[in-house]
Amino acid sequence: MSVHTSPSSPRSGPSFVDTDLRFASAALRFDDLFAFEGAEELWQSWRDGLTPDPLLDVSEWADRHRFLSPRASAEPGRYRTDRTPYMRAIVDALSPSHPARRVVFMKAAQVGATEAGNNWIGYVIHHAPGPMLSVQPTVELAKRFSRQRIDPLIAESPSLRERVKPARSRDAGNTVLSKEFPAGLLVITGANSAVGLRSMPARYLFLDEVDAYPPSADEEGDPVALAEARTRTFSWRSKVFMTSTPTIHGISRIEREYEASDQRRFFVPCPHCGHRQWLRFERLKWDKGKPETAHYLCEACDGALQEHHKTAMLIAGEWRPTAEPSDPATIGFHLSALYSPVGWLSWEAIGRMWEAATTDEARRSFKNGVLGETWIETGEAPDWQRLYERREDFAVGTVPAGGLFLTAGADVQKDRIEVSVWAWGRGLTSWLVDHIVIDGGPEHASAWAELSALLDRTWPHAHGQRLGLAKLGIDTGYEAPAVYAWARQAGFAQVAPVKGVEGFNRAAPVVGPSYVDVTTSGRKLRRGARLWTVAVATFKSETYRFLRLGRPTEDELAEGAQYPAGYVHLPKGAEVEWVKQLVAEQLVTVKTRRGFQRLEWQKLRERNEVLDCRVYARAAAWIAGIDRWSEATWRDLEAQVTAKDGESGTRPEADNASAEPDSSETPSAGLLRRERRPRGRRVFTPSYLS
Numbered sequence: 001m002s003v004h005t006s007p008s009s010p011r012s013g014p015s016f017v018d019t020d021l022r023f024a025s026a027a028l029r030f031d032d033l034f035a036f037e038g039a040e041e042l043w044q045s046w047r048d049g050l051t052p053d054p055l056l057d058v059s060e061w062a063d064r065h066r067f068l069s070p071r072a073s074a075e076p077g078r079y080r081t082d083r084t085p086y087m088r089a090i091v092d093a094l095s096p097s098h099p100a101r102r103v104v105f106m107k108a109a110q111v112g113a114t115e116a117g118n119n120w121i122g123y124v125i126h127h128a129p130g131p132m133l134s135v136q137p138t139v140e141l142a143k144r145f146s147r148q149r150i151d152p153l154i155a156e157s158p159s160l161r162e163r164v165k166p167a168r169s170r171d172a173g174n175t176v177l178s179k180e181f182p183a184g185l186l187v188i189t190g191a192n193s194a195v196g197l198r199s200m201p202a203r204y205l206f207l208d209e210v211d212a213y214p215p216s217a218d219e220e221g222d223p224v225a226l227a228e229a230r231t232r233t234f235s236w237r238s239k240v241f242m243t244s245t246p247t248i249h250g251i252s253r254i255e256r257e258y259e260a261s262d263q264r265r266f267f268v269p270c271p272h273c274g275h276r277q278w279l280r281f282e283r284l285k286w287d288k289g290k291p292e293t294a295h296y297l298c299e300a301c302d303g304a305l306q307e308h309h310k311t312a313m314l315i316a317g318e319w320r321p322t323a324e325p326s327d328p329a330t331i332g333f334h335l336s337a338l339y340s341p342v343g344w345l346s347w348e349a350i351g352r353m354w355e356a357a358t359t360d361e362a363r364r365s366f367k368n369g370v371l372g373e374t375w376i377e378t379g380e381a382p383d384w385q386r387l388y389e390r391r392e393d394f395a396v397g398t399v400p401a402g403g404l405f406l407t408a409g410a411d412v413q414k415d416r417i418e419v420s421v422w423a424w425g426r427g428l429t430s431w432l433v434d435h436i437v438i439d440g441g442p443e444h445a446s447a448w449a450e451l452s453a454l455l456d457r458t459w460p461h462a463h464g465q466r467l468g469l470a471k472l473g474i475d476t477g478y479e480a481p482a483v484y485a486w487a488r489q490a491g492f493a494q495v496a497p498v499k500g501v502e503g504f505n506r507a508a509p510v511v512g513p514s515y516v517d518v519t520t521s522g523r524k525l526r527r528g529a530r531l532w533t534v535a536v537a538t539f540k541s542e543t544y545r546f547l548r549l550g551r552p553t554e555d556e557l558a559e560g561a562q563y564p565a566g567y568v569h570l571p572k573g574a575e576v577e578w579v580k581q582l583v584a585e586q587l588v589t590v591k592t593r594r595g596f597q598r599l600e601w602q603k604l605r606e607r608n609e610v611l612d613c614r615v616y617a618r619a620a621a622w623i624a625g626i627d628r629w630s631e632a633t634w635r636d637l638e639a640q641v642t643a644k645d646g647e648s649g650t651r652p653e654a655d656n657a658s659a660e661p662d663s664s665e666t667p668s669a670g671l672l673r674r675e676r677r678p679r680g681r682r683v684f685t686p687s688y689l690s
């Protein structure tokens, strides 16, 4: 295996004792003078010559000063905390007078969580100024967050508008990602930017959608740990607010943090018997096929709670801890969309969504987005025998009709280089074309020469064209300098050096390229090679999901049924060993030393190169753009493989196509052309935002 193992980035939160000593003395002097909460506001008000507001909590501030713009809100006008009563305790924990230093909010979509963050930002600007860092999953999303959330927040609330000058005024010192205000600064950045995360010490840290953060910021480590390190200067006066819709059990950051907290749940009284309980999906009942009959069964009296009961229940609700926290300064809240206020997401709509969610993918997004819970990934290895028995009627070394272009994945070992060639079609359907073992490790020039020759090879397509390798992903884990040197020679148009990293990243399973120095004959070449970082666990999970897809029966195929999107086709000549290696690992939950659970791919068999090669070939397809192509590109690729060769007329048929690779041919299909993009930046929308 060539995955770089890194410890499971435990949160290195600040504590009373590890306060940076350089700042400790300064902080003490300050605290001697102003040793009461709210001192800074008074100080600030005195300087500004303003009459101070009475000490407000964040929710009181929002009710008094917040206005929702028609641009950013479905319910414009004065903000009312009573609309989402459960939010009061959460935002008030962000007030300086509240003892919690870390506030964790694991939530469904559609519960109004975005406004909680906005209210806090507004409160800080107006009422408790200080340095604040707001972190979105990427810098791109940070820009969007700033324009779509922060700009309206400031523009619509007079008390904020007078403190933050508009970004366009020249002297303001304000840009999209940085807002200055009296005695404070708001910096908005992305979790993928280590520079942004290290930009300044922060008293207030808003970590938004942490489950969509990359595992590592510019390879400098866990973005959450990097950002939290910036709050140390402020010790007990710091506040960290961490929110997210959760993702996968075992790797979800927000679930890990919630489980380490006191795990508060929102208890609401039954309108019939008064019993307080927190709402669970299992107790939402409806007649099958009739979600309009949805109601909630009280756990004490079995009475039916209706949608119209919700408003009164929410007003009377209260948060109660359900666990002993491992860090007393951290409090955690969990909320599902079952609490969504009347007029937002109804119980009926939730029932309807559940009935419509029939695939793994849909169930996962229901669990994450509606219930605010993690999805448990089933990583049991598919049975190799069944895969072996279902091999199909195409020869090793040939590309069936649906395959439109080829990528390869190369795994470099001590004594050999193993390469798999995969054909790809619409919907990420794939065909294993060949698996090649080149003898001799990275120290043998002959092995590299053979790998180079592979770049010039072509493989026959069922329609008679010949396909070359559009992209080859090669692992740098074993002997990086040799791989870089070869890749530089071969050219980065066709070769993509990749580095596997632990962890799942569904928003962007491949990150890069970054530029790395290369040494050739003792001379160091700056930015000599490009390196792509691949979240291998994500692609392994995807591969297993695809391998588990059922094939249509012979009858169904005869009636024109299609293979499901993502289906993995294996050639009739595939060896037992290849198939065994393809399913050589399984996903298991392991406990880390700190007691967190973590998902990890573990070997079931010693040899797993075919699986690794598949992952690198898949990464190569991702880099080529397969996940983002427009219809035009697919049409172009289909036109290439079906184009008639007008001159030679000796078009070999699929049956007698030579299975031998032919180095004399130039590829006639499977050629990737650069997509014409509309002008302007394309915004990639991760699924959790839609």
Ligand SMILES: [Zn+2]
Pocket (backbone or CB within 6 Å): 270, 271, 272, 273, 274, 275, 298, 299, 300, 301, 302, 303
């Ligand atoms: Zn009851």
